[in-house]
Amino acid sequence: MxxxxxxxxxxxxxxxxxxxxxxxxxxxxxxxxxxxxxxxxxxxxxxxxxxxxGGKDELLLAVARFEADQVLEDQQPYLGSLDSWEAWERWRDVVVERYEAQGDECPLGALFLQVGRSTPGARAIVVEMLNRWQESLAAGIRALRAAGELPPDIDVDTRAAALLAAIQGGVSILLSTGRSTHLRAALDQGIADLRSTGRAPA
Amino acid sequence: MxxxxxxxxxxxxxxxxxxxxxxxxxxxxxxxxxxxxxxxxxxxxxxxxxxxxGGKDELLLAVARFEADQVLEDQQPYLGSLDSWEAWERWRDVVVERYEAQGDECPLGALFLQVGRSTPGARAIVVEMLNRWQESLAAGIRALRAAGELPPDIDVDTRAAALLAAIQGGVSILLSTGRSTHLRAALDQGIADLRSTGRAPA
DNA sequence: CCAGCAATGGACCGACCGGTCCAGTCTAGG
DNA sequence: CCTAGACTGGACCGGTCGGTCCATTGCTGG
Structure with a gap:
């Protein structure tokens, strides 16, 4: 450089x-x-x-950074303000739509496997993106709790982690099968379970 | 041949x-x-x-078939008899343990990306494995329903699909980060939500 | 026992592709 | 301006690796 x-x-x-x-x-x-x-x-x-x-690896790393930012940007402004059930629904729609449009190519996932554990930076990029993502979900759950929609003792971090996992899984199944059924099911069920927690605390 | x-x-x-x-x-x-x-x-x-x-591609395909069978076999006999909450817990432990042991290498996922959409067979293998997996989960949910642990009107397929997505996501995050936190959270939360459905029907 | 095909060894090929190098052009700053 | 260093073009290289070929050996069924 x-x-x-x-x-x-x-x-x-x-x-x-x-x-x-x-x-x-x-x-x-x-x-x-x-x-x-x-x-x-x-x-x-x-x-x-x-x-x-650094050659090809460095280029791929730069692309990975670019893609990671893209993933989160594409969910805005919804992901940033999950403060009502309606907001959650809108966000869900955006996520499903984004990944359906992307189809069966997951540049970021493939990128990671390619650059892989060889370079220290690749993993860091993905980890940081996941952290930011999960934090946004956690913030949304806290917002609902503050609004009295969820019980005060709800385990925010576990909920957010599980939700993030559900999304990732839905996406990876979409990549494998070309069908968004599971992504939809994961999001719908995840939100529904959150709601029912509000009505009948765990 | x-x-x-x-x-x-x-x-x-x-x-x-x-x-x-x-x-x-x-x-x-x-x-x-x-x-x-x-x-x-x-x-x-x-x-x-x-x-x-067929050269390398055909070999990779054969390996993928082999690996896919392995994934399901490794979950037996637990995955085959999810007829009580204790059975679900045991199964969860096996899944977490298996993937923690596997560490950060996912032969099947990587295989799919390598052989990719080019060959028609690769996708079919993954799809079939996911179907079998989901069907086992669905059977488990039905068993619980039959035992009166779950309400009769529970949406078995959506539940099973969401659960499968949660697992896949947990695994893919494990691959990316090396941490099994999300896989654990996804499984625990998934089972907990199922249980709470039994107590307070949706 | 003896065709005929499966099974094996290993030399060889050639394309692909990441990476190097140098020669030339543009541009910002003094 | 003019010069140092950013910027660009493109020829060239050399290792790697999937794939081919043929010669040899081993097994099996009629």
Whole structure:
């Protein structure tokens, strides 16, 4: 990486990351090559290695960071204000819609498996994203509790963790089967169980 | 594939599949090579292509089949007789233990991403495994219902689907983070919600 | 016992692809 | 301006690895 990036440099780097992200979606992480990225982003080998001296791995890592942010951004503004049952329902719809649209390609999951445990950074990115995600869910549950919709002694963290797991599972099944049934079931059941806790405390 | 396999042939084929499975766990799907498999199984290139004329893809597919069966077998006999709350608890322990032991390598998931949508068979294997798994869960819920532990009008399929998603999500988070917190939370919360349905029908 | 096919060994190939290198162009700052 | 360093183009390299081929051995059924 050069000492300093000019405006032009930043633009190119960005173009490469976004283009690479698209390529990975289309061709799949396993089969995408640097040449594919070059073609897509109208750049040369030397540019790739200019901005990502660590080579392919570093590029994939940058894409992973980009994708992780995307995942959370796509859920806004709903994920940020889960303070009523209606808000939860709207958020659920957005999540289902997002992943149905994405279809059967999970750039982030595949990316992680590719870059894998080899690099320390890959795992950190995913972990941080999951943490942020779960914290948003926890905040939503706390908001409901504050509104008197949930009992004061509800175990917020376990609930949030279970909900996050349910979503992840629904998504991974969607990726495997192409069907969003399980994602829907997981979200509906998760929210329903939360509601019934409000009516009949555990 | 030859017209007919002799006893020796079957043994060799089996040795290759099991060895390949081990290699994939150790080296990771992305980096494992046919030479690794050869070394591990004390076989030659020609043997690999003799038993798997389709090459690497066909071998990976065979391994995937093998792994899928393994996943369900490892949960027996518990998964097969979920007819009391104690049985569910025991099963939960087995699942957590199995995946904690497996650590952060998911041969099946990685396999699917590698062979991917390219081959029609890969998806079918995963789908079939998920179906069998979910059906076992559904049978367990029905058993509880029959025993009067759950209300007669409970939505068995949605419950089973949500539970399966929760497990899958817990596992995939375990793979990403190395921590089994979410898998535990998902299973505990899932079973707890089922129980509370028994006490306070939805 | 002897065809015929399964089973095995291993040399060899060739494409693919990540990575290197250098030569040339643009640009910001003094 | 002019020069240092960012930026770009693209030829080239070399290892890796899936896949092919043929020669040899072993088994099996008629």
């Amino acid at each position: 050069p000492e300093k990036l000019t405006a032009k440099g930043r633009a190119t780097r960005r173009r490469i990351v976004e283009g690479a992200s698209a390529v990975l979606r289309e061709r799949g992480v396993a089969t995408a090559t640097l040449d594919d990225v070059m073609a897509r982003t109208r750049s040369s080998k030397s540019q790739l290695f200019h901005y990502f001296p | 030859p017209e007919k396999l002799t006893a020796k042939g079957r043994a060799t084929r089996r040795r290759i599949v099991e060895g390949a499975s081990a290699v994939l766990r150790e080296r990771g799907v992305a980096t494992a090579t046919l030479d690794d498999v050869m070394a591990r199984t004390r076989s030659s290139k020609s043997q690999l292509f003799h038993y798997f004329p």
